[in-house]
Amino acid sequence: MSERVALVILPVDGSPACVAAAGHAGLLAQVLHARLQLVHVMPPIPAEFSDLPANRKPETDQDRAEQLENARQAFEKARAILDPSLEPECLTLEPDDESLVHRPGRVVADHVRRQSDCLLVLGARHMSDLVKLVEGSVSNEILHRVQCPVTVVHDDAEHEGTARLGLILLPVDGSGHSQAAAALAGDMARNASVPVELIFCQPRGGVDPGDEKPEAIFARAREALGKVPSGVEETLLTTARPSDAIVKHARARQDQSPTVIMGRHGRGVLGEALIGSVSHRVVETAPCPVTVVI
Known part of the structure; x- marks a missing residue:
């Protein structure tokens, strides 16, 4: 095991950037002899007139069931890239506050700060400065909120695959x-x-x-x-x-x-x-x- 890293964390959402990052996260977990953890941020559920989010159950709530299916697919896409010998832990993260604003970067950063001896791997898109100014960047937000090492992998990296280290x-x-x-x-x-x-x-x-x-x-x-x-x-x-x-x-x-x-x-x-x-x-x-x- 690495003297500095015991856990590699990869946020997944099913996007091409996260799928590209999965291969490198698996490689790092193997190289560092560390555990691999996949995390997916669940979006907040707005309250309806007749109920509260805390009372909504997947088996009776179509929106929640769809969100859980999206999480399952995101985990499956990442696992499909990984070496079969890896057995990652899969966690769904819920926002801690009552805000309806979807801030996955903040939720991931909060989770990472509660871990020790970890390395975070992020999938990111190459975007122009103007697009980043308008849309913001989840990976950039996380990068500035955590104190652990952070690895960023772009979905359009100019080489064949990311799961190699020479x-x-x-x-x-x-x-x-x-x-x-x-x-x-x-x-x-x-x-x-x-x-x-x-x-x-x-x-x-x-x-x-x-x-x-x-x-x-x-x-x-x-x-x-x-x-x-x-x-x-x-x-x-x-x-x-x-x-x-x-x-x-x-x-x-x-x-x-x-x-x-x-x-x-x-x-x-x-x-x-x-x-x-x-x-x-x-x-x-x-x-x-x-x-x-x-």
Whole structure:
């Protein structure tokens, strides 16, 4: 079992994004020797004139029966992607409050916060900035509400399938978040017998005199990684836009079935929207699964 992850959680709703994420969630559960849990958020049931939601039973309530059938189908679609040896736990989650507003992201985040030593896998769609502004993003909402590692898998990832792991790309910057990501990457690399590539994005013109040198940052990341029998490579990228450089590098490694693991500075939703975040941009645009660690 991983030293950091004992439970992999995958929210499912039957969408192509969640089905795509199921394969990677199963892979992570196997690699980390962790339990796998599938969760489905039930929508709130509005009260009718003649009854209350608490009194409505599936066998007599057509709406509720339809919702339960939708949950069953969502679980079945996810299980169909998984390795037959996996036996995931399937849970339906009910909103805790009396609000009729459907906020599945908040319900999932509340559930995850009650767990320990977990990793959350989210299926997401690649959307334009305008669409995200209008529609919002459930995966983005959850990402900013939980403190555990979160892996995001897009339904249009540019490789054949998501249930393969051949290389871990680990962007490093010397921060505590980066060191935590390195520790998780080390667990995965050892269990999956895959190499790790450390990536440091150096500003054009080099680092400032008072900043930590790339060599020192690489050395600290190696220490957090621990022993990686399949090998560790160091790559120095010179760029004015680290997120774009990381994504471009991931595209160049597509034939090796990569996954990105990186730290995230917790600025919060508003701060990241105004200031921008390297990890946020990588999550949105990378062609492979991305895990962010706080």
